[in-house]
Amino acid sequence: MKISGVQVWKEEMPLTRPYTIAYKTTSSITNVFFQIQCDNGITGIGSSYISKAVVGFTSDEAYESIQQNKDWFIGRDVRQFQQIVHEARIFFDNNPGVLTALDLALHDAFCKFIGIPIVKYYGQKIRGLHTSITIGIKNVQETLEEAQEYYDRKFKILKVKLGNNLEEDIERLVKLRENFKDNMKIRIDANQGYSLAELIEFCDRTLDLDIELIEQPVPVKDSLSTRSLSWDIRKLIAADEYLVDAQSAMHLVQNEPACGIFNIKLMKCGGILESKAISTIAEKSNTDLMWGCNDESVISIAAGLHAALSSSNTKYIDLDGSLDLARDIAQGGFKIEEGFMTLTDTPGLGVELL
Template identity: 50%
Template sequence: MKIREINVWKENLELTRPYTIAFKTVSAVENVIVEIVAENGLTGIGAGNPSAEVVGEKLSDTMAALQPENLEWLLGRDLRSFQLLCEELALRLPRNPAARAALDIALHDLFAKYLEVPLVTFLGQRLDALPTSITIGIKSVAETLAEAEEYVGRGFTHLKVKVGETLEQDLERLIKLREAHGHNVTIRIDANQGWTTYDLANFCTQAQALDIELIEQPLPAPVVDDLRELPDAVKDLVAADESLLSPVDAFNLAQSPRACGIYNIKLMKCGGVYAGRQIGTVARQAGIDLMWGCNDESIVSITAALHAAFSCPNTKYIDLDGSLDLAKDVVSGGFILENGIMRPNGKPGLGVVRV
């Protein structure tokens, strides 16, 4: 079955709840949508959300990479050469991971529909369901507690708190949050590169009683060797995010002494499901756990990440809340979310429906 047509367009997806992280406030996000049409009319959909801060790719770069002249190589190709097509994406678009992700996800959706199975079934399902964390941005103590109360009321049991202003403020918010909810909630934190090595060591000393599940990207992305020198008990808590952009990064982070105990895989950093699963394989061989994260993204790419996550036996955490605060989306369906627990919906491909 051959590829007949590729359609690309932008969607501006506003957030119902703007948030602040260490380097910016986010109120809306533009996603690039890709639709691949087969000769029999079957379609696959993908989505890309570029990150200039993390991978140096702006929306204009993504759109430029997805111009028709750059996609001619895919037209007329046989979908049954699926693996080869996924490999070629990295060669054709080496500097545009969000563009690659959009095409990669559309190819995965289309191929799984061709097989008439959910994508996770084609990939080899290892997990059925996991609780996702939901994110609280950098806010005052009162705002943090109010938002946490709302999320707990909606059934979420895992909260990810953005930190990275001052250590004192970070600790105050987390202490109050733990006092308010006890151990009924799991707390993980994301410093978004906002700490120093001293801050990290100081935090781990002062926060022992808080039972923090993990610490995402505490140090600036290039500062990897400093992580290698930390005690294993600290490294086990550290999830590499901005330091982990590719399978090559995964290999380097795993070199002895390893730099962290967790890899946070985001499809928009690495270029899609194919590369994400390569990172997962490296991590499994190195004894490193997986966390699957996201940006503010359409249900399309969130669902793709969920399917990839559940095909990896070393997946331990998911942080796939990126579509929950969108005021609109291009699709519905994809996953089932009940009391904070996510699972695929069991329908062919990604299981999404255009709206």
């Protein structure tokens, strides 16, 4: 089952709703797509959209790197896909934009070849989960309006971006809780916006608001210093920008855990294989798993869901990244009903190109 052809291309994808987080505003994104053809007629598709601020590479660099090295893939046997990913990690300098696109395309083709969805190749542990849906940084009134829209669309979990202004952050959360009582779960993402002292103050002042978890509250460089905080605070922390691979996962939980939750994104760690290594560290260290995303095609969102539902420590998913795309190049892969995400029983990723 040898690779006989590859295509790589980029698509500019506008968002239906531009959004702001602690360090940037985004209105359109560029996903990289990668397709392989095998000599037995099977194809595999992968995609990626990485953040330079988080992983140190751009999606454009990933595209150029694949484009310039197309011959590297030709003739390789997809039945040995784990070996191909291993070699690619060295050849492509650990660029997660290349690795994710390749890892997904190989998983897709290999699992089509053996005739099962990727989630069943690893063993399905969870049938499905409710995803959160994200509200960017905006004022109290706009926050309430957007939350109402998601409530009306039957989503059960809000993820609120904050981290620019502690007073306004708390006011938004107080008003959300007043308005929605216990009808919505609320998790937050500070995107490194708080100091350790602000985090402590935030936790003290939001004790009654039932905040489910706090993504990356402090700067990446301070991520291990949360060890000085009480476990009541640490157990709510979901490491995100700091957690880019299995090695950083180990740093977080060695000796005294710095957080209670890992937020895995395929776009940080370079695909499903590395995500499963992080998932194993989570199991062995009793760390809960959250699976997050960037703004991504359904191709890589489906991949994240396959990985999430095949990992026994998965507790949270935040896989809303394809819902705000004004245009995508694929469909299928998963179902979402009232915010509850499940996979289809189609072999591979289960997606279909449009």
